[in-house]
Amino acid sequence: MSDTENLTPVITIDGPSGSGKGTIARLVADRLGFRLLDSGALYRLTALAALEREADLTDEATLTEIAAGLDIRFELRDGETAAVLGGRDVSRDIRMEEVSMAASKVAAMPGVRAALLQRQRDFRQPPGLVADGRDMGTTVFPDAPVKVFLTASAEERARRRYEQLREKGVSVSLRDLLEDIRARDARDMNRETSPLAPAEDAVELDSTGVDIDDVLQRVLQLVHERIGGD
Numbered sequence: 001m002s003d004t005e006n007l008t009p010v011i012t013i014d015g016p017s018g019s020g021k022g023t024i025a026r027l028v029a030d031r032l033g034f035r036l037l038d039s040g041a042l043y044r045l046t047a048l049a050a051l052e053r054e055a056d057l058t059d060e061a062t063l064t065e066i067a068a069g070l071d072i073r074f075e076l077r078d079g080e081t082a083a084v085l086g087g088r089d090v091s092r093d094i095r096m097e098e099v100s101m102a103a104s105k106v107a108a109m110p111g112v113r114a115a116l117l118q119r120q121r122d123f124r125q126p127p128g129l130v131a132d133g134r135d136m137g138t139t140v141f142p143d144a145p146v147k148v149f150l151t152a153s154a155e156e157r158a159r160r161r162y163e164q165l166r167e168k169g170v171s172v173s174l175r176d177l178l179e180d181i182r183a184r185d186a187r188d189m190n191r192e193t194s195p196l197a198p199a200e201d202a203v204e205l206d207s208t209g210v211d212i213d214d215v216l217q218r219v220l221q222l223v224h225e226r227i228g229g230d
């Protein structure tokens with residue numbers, strides 16, 4: 001790790017699906033003028049590339065090769081970060097439920113995780129980074145000065161996902177979503193490599209019944225205490 005990297009602050013936000021990581025990470029990054037790493041998008045892009053190639057989702061060697069060779073860029077388009085795979089904007093495709101399920105399978109493979117590690121660390125550039133995912137505070141940026149572990153009950157997370165998909169015009173059943181969330185939680189928490197778990201020095205925030213602005217204020221307060229500034 002270079003000296004610049006050591007001096008560049010990272011705020012990690014880990015937690016289960018629907019806990020609000022992506023929303024809070026974006027707001028914190030905007031407020032501080034920091035870069036943003038949506039690490040889940042990398043697993044989703046690997047899953048999408050694998051599905052499009054009709055690869056065997058249990059074949060770790062092939063999936064590792066796909067992860068290592070991904071041609072991806074994140075671009076700012078109309079104020080939103082677009083995920084670009086092989087020149088194609090796949091921002092919508094990677095949010096599909098089929099890709100979500102495949103991503104959590106692909107993410108359980110140590111080879112895939114190793115292939116994506118350096119790509120994630122490369123996002124650490126001045127003035128700072130906000131990184132959201134499952135293992136940002138434990139494996140990818142263990143020296144981050146601010147680590148948040150965001151949770152919410154499975155029922156509330158399924159409801160949030162339901163509303164989010166409904167707004168996008170996608171029709172799904174709340175029951176199916178709750179089942180999917182539970183299946184994904186179990187897979188993310190029980191895998192051997194970098195399971196979803198709070199880092200020892202993470203601050204746990206339960207966002208059940210807490211609105212987005214209140215969660216944001218708590219995280220900003222933590223940033224203020226740990227690294228100064230806003």
Ligand SMILES: Nc1ncnc2c1ncn2[C@@H]1O[C@H](COP(=O)(O)OP(=O)(O)O)[C@@H](O)[C@H]1O
Nearest residue numbers: 017018019020021022023160164207210211212
């Ligand atoms: N504290 C909160 N209260 C209510 N809704 C929230 C809260 N945090 C996030 N949401 C909403 O829940 C949905 C999922 O949030 P998101 O940031 O995508 O979660 P994650 O990245 O953890 O999967 C979004 O529609 C978001 O607006």
Ligand SMILES: Nc1ccn([C@H]2C[C@H](O)[C@@H](COP(=O)(O)OP(=O)(O)O)O2)c(=O)n1
Nearest residue numbers: 017018039040041043103104107133134135
């Ligand atoms: N750092 C990360 C980020 C995501 N993952 C896995 C876990 C999830 O099943 C998928 C997709 O993650 P993503 O954060 O986009 O998913 P949610 O928005 O929380 O539903 O990737 C991971 O294993 N490690």
